Amino acid sequence: MFDYTFxxxxxxxxxxxxxxxxxxxxxxxxxxxxxxxxxxxxLTLFRQSGSRPLKAIATTWVEIARNTPALFQIYxxxxxxxxxxxHFSPFTSLLIGITFNNAGYLAENFRGALKAIPDTQTRAGRxxxxxxxxxxxxxxxxxxxxxxxxxxxxxxxxxxxxxxLGVTVGMNMDLYGVTxxxxxxxxxxxxxxxxxxxxxxxxxxxxxxGARLIAMRLFRY
Amino acid sequence: xxxxxxxxxxxxxxxVLKGIDLNVNKGEVVTVIGGSGSGKSTLLTCINGxxxxxxxxxxxxxTEVHAKSTDLNKLRQKIGIVFQQWNAxxxxxxxxxxxxxxxxxxxxxxxxxxxxxxxxxxHVGLGDKLKTYPTRLSGGQQQRMAIARALAMSPDYMxxxxxxxxxxxxxxxxxxxxxxxxxxxxxxxxxxxxxxSFARDVSDRVAFFHxxxxxxxxxxxxxxxxxxxxxxxKFLASVR
Numbered sequence: 361m362f363d364y365t366f367x368x369x370x371x372x373x374x375x376x377x378x379x380x381x382x383x384x385x386x387x388x389x390x391x392x393x394x395x396x397x398x399x400x401x402x403l404t405l406f407r408q409s410g411s412r413p414l415k416a417i418a419t420t421w422v423e424i425a426r427n428t429p430a431l432f433q434i435y436x437x438x439x440x441x442x443x444x445x446x447h448f449s450p451f452t453s454l455l456i457g458i459t460f461n462n463a464g465y466l467a468e469n470f471r472g473a474l475k476a477i478p479d480t481q482t483r484a485g486r487x488x489x490x491x492x493x494x495x496x497x498x499x500x501x502x503x504x505x506x507x508x509x510x511x512x513x514x515x516x517x518x519x520x521x522x523x524x525l526g527v528t529v530g531m532n533m534d535l536y537g538v539t540x541x542x543x544x545x546x547x548x549x550x551x552x553x554x555x556x557x558x559x560x561x562x563x564x565x566x567x568x569x570g571a572r573l574i575a576m577r578l579f580r581y
Numbered sequence: 582x583x584x585x586x587x588x589x590x591x592x593x594x595x596x597v598l599k600g601i602d603l604n605v606n607k608g609e610v611v612t613v614i615g616g617s618g619s620g621k622s623t624l625l626t627c628i629n630g631x632x633x634x635x636x637x638x639x640x641x642x643x644t645e646v647h648a649k650s651t652d653l654n655k656l657r658q659k660i661g662i663v664f665q666q667w668n669a670x671x672x673x674x675x676x677x678x679x680x681x682x683x684x685x686x687x688x689x690x691x692x693x694x695x696x697x698x699x700x701x702x703x704h705v706g707l708g709d710k711l712k713t714y715p716t717r718l719s720g721g722q723q724q725r726m727a728i729a730r731a732l733a734m735s736p737d738y739m740x741x742x743x744x745x746x747x748x749x750x751x752x753x754x755x756x757x758x759x760x761x762x763x764x765x766x767x768x769x770x771x772x773x774x775x776x777x778s779f780a781r782d783v784s785d786r787v788a789f790f791h792x793x794x795x796x797x798x799x800x801x802x803x804x805x806x807x808x809x810x811x812x813x814x815k816f817l818a819s820v821r
Binding site: 478480481483484485486487488489490491494498499502503506 | 731
């Protein structure tokens with residue numbers, strides 16, 4: 361009934377390859393976060409703006425990002441867009457999909473954070489002769505980013521985990537993709553995925569702990 | 582010189598300023614007193630263009646504040662305003678709070694902005710708090726920081742909107758002393774305040790606002806000693 365023999369040695373021999381994959385996973389996650397934060401700020405400004413088309417764009421983006429599976433978003437970025445003759449590499453598609461998801465969730469976090477910053481902060485900036493853009497850039501945005509720092513950490517963890525969905529669009533350079541390929545070669549399914557699981561766990565733990573250290577510095581005030 | 586000519590201002594159906602006329606000369610200290618809802622704070626936010634007006638005109642050194650062609654960001658550089666809630670920027674140190682606008686608005690380099698900020702902070706008695714974050718300061722200290730922040734832009738005019746109203750009683754004195762010092766240095770100021778004895782000491786003229794109208798204006802001795810308008814008399818009797 362239970363005749364599976366563990367062969368950890370065989371699996372562990374593949375660890376260097378998997379760690380290379382982990383580096384790609386981190387790359388995708390970090391890039392998708394940086395782009396996601398930039399886009400989320402833009403979406404937040406769109407939502408704050410008086411323009412109805414801009415508001416509509418931002419709202420649609422956030423609604424789709426938060427209410428459809430991340431898998432759908434990555435799939436659309438690859439095969440959906442390909443229907444129109446635009447072909448991205450699996451890496452790019454995965455990056456676009458996760459970035460889209462990040463931006464949507466972060467924009468929602470930023471909106472919440474903005475509510476915690478009194479309007480009088482902007483007013484004080486404007487009174488000192490600052491333009492609306494300067495008031496946002498130097499007074500509101502830094503506070504907004506600090507307030508949403510912990511939700512951003514969560515999103516970063518999600519970004520790491522979402523990279524595993526890349527296999528559906530043929531991504532095989534990241535941790536999950538590499539593991540999948542190794543599994544096809546060796547059939548050490550349990551061992552390989554268990555190791556991958558541990559690597560994912562360690563990466564996300566390092567991120568949350570690192571974030572806590574950074575937070576201690578950021579939240580001095 | 583600040584010229585306020587027949588200014589009217591409404592919030593929805595509520596008219597809070599019903600035709601205000603007032604000129605404030607260079608070097609003059611004018612205090613505005615009156616009950617809450619009399620429109621006195623609104624007037625200040627109209628002067629620096631934070632609030633639009635419905636009728637009339639406000640001229641600052643001949644520039645019409647609410648004209649479409651007026652660059653309000655530029656105009657505000659010469660009108661400092663300090664609010665009841667001091668609005669410290671919590672993510673910046675005291676020094677950074679004060680240097681932010683000189684650097685970003687006036688394009689000053691860091692060293693020069695810091696020199697000016699240090700001077701202004703020393704001036705208001707916060708010379709030893711430069712690296713502190715505002716949340717570590719008392720209300721009175723934060724309010725003095727807000728005053729230094731406005732002064733760092735070297736404004737020609739200062740507007741003070743009930744700057745002591747949100748402070749604990751024992752902290753009011755230190756802020757009033759700062760205002761007194763500015764008045765003695767010849768700063769042109771319009772103060773909205775509930776501190777009657779302070780208004781009497783520091784002002785060249787005192788204006789009494791009642792329900793959106795400037796009911797009476799005069800030198801402090803006259804306005805406090807021999808008020809002409811029946812509402813002024815009632816108001817002064819109530820606050821004494």
